[in-house]
Amino acid sequence: AQSVTQPDIHITVSEGASLELRCNYSYGATPYLFWYVQSPGQGLQLLLKYFSGDTLVQGIKGFEAEFKRSQSSFNLRKPSVHWSDAAEYFCAVAGGDDMRFGAGTRLTVKP
Amino acid sequence: GAVVSQHPSWVICKSGTSVKIECRSLDFQATTMFWYRQFPKQSLMLMATSNEGSKATYEQGVEKDKFLINHASLTLSTLTVTSAHPEDSSFYICSAKRSGANVLTFGAGSRLTVL
Numbered sequence: 001a002q003s004v005t006q007p008d009i010h011i012t013v014s015e016g017a018s019l020e021l022r023c024n025y026s027y028g029a030t031p032y033l034f035w036y037v038q039s040p041g042q043g044l045q046l047l048l049k050y051f052s053g054d055t056l057v058q059g060i061k062g063f064e065a066e067f068k069r070s071q072s073s074f075n076l077r078k079p080s081v082h083w084s085d086a087a088e089y090f091c092a093v094a095g096g097d098d099m100r101f102g103a104g105t106r107l108t109v110k111p
Numbered sequence: 112g113a114v115v116s117q118h119p120s121w122v123i124c125k126s127g128t129s130v131k132i133e134c135r136s137l138d139f140q141a142t143t144m145f146w147y148r149q150f151p152k153q154s155l156m157l158m159a160t161s162n163e164g165s166k167a168t169y170e171q172g173v174e175k176d177k178f179l180i181n182h183a184s185l186t187l188s189t190l191t192v193t194s195a196h197p198e199d200s201s202f203y204i205c206s207a208k209r210s211g212a213n214v215l216t217f218g219a220g221s222r223l224t225v226l
């Protein structure tokens with residue numbers, strides 16, 4: 001079965017600084033990979049996804065992620081963080097009919 | 112785009128009562144719906160997968176008699192928390208998948224508080 005690891009539970013960055021959130025997955029075949037964002041008390045919003053093709057995918061709100069098969073990673077990046085990016089970020093992998101989530105990384109943005 | 116509506120958003124109930132949460136796909140037919148539970152500051156935990164017209168498949172450790180899932184139509188799945196207790200208080204989120212698609216659309220979640 002597929003699994004996802006997000007090594008960083010909590011990350012703090014200054015507004016305007018760059019951001020990278022790590023995600024490692026385990027799956028036997030080529031995975032479908034996702035990043036979701038969850039603002040406090042709200043549901044999930046899809047930031048971006050990777051199914052196939054170009055390994056660098058662009059998402060909403062200026063986020064991008066790169067699929068690296070050799071490292072089994074799908075790290076999320078943003079060049080310049082805004083205060084409104086403070087939220088919980090979940091990496092997910094899908095295979096078959098279900099989806100598994102990482103434990104999440106909480107992002108705090110300092111003024 | 113695909114929209115999933117979840118109702119109610121907030122529910123408070125007394126211990127021992129049952130609570131029903133609805134998950135509707137508004138503009139597409141969802142052959143598969145998923146129910147997740149999220150404890151504070153933790154990740155989503157898949158509770159069960161429901162396919163229209165068949166019994167739900169529950170994850171290990173999830174009590175199927177306590178968390179009743181019904182997926183009677185292609186646009187509606189319900190989760191009933193039976194005889195709720197304070198430890199059932201949580202954020203419940205559903206998601207739906209269109210037939211042939213690989214992207215899930217999530218509902219906004221339902222926060223259950225059991226007194």
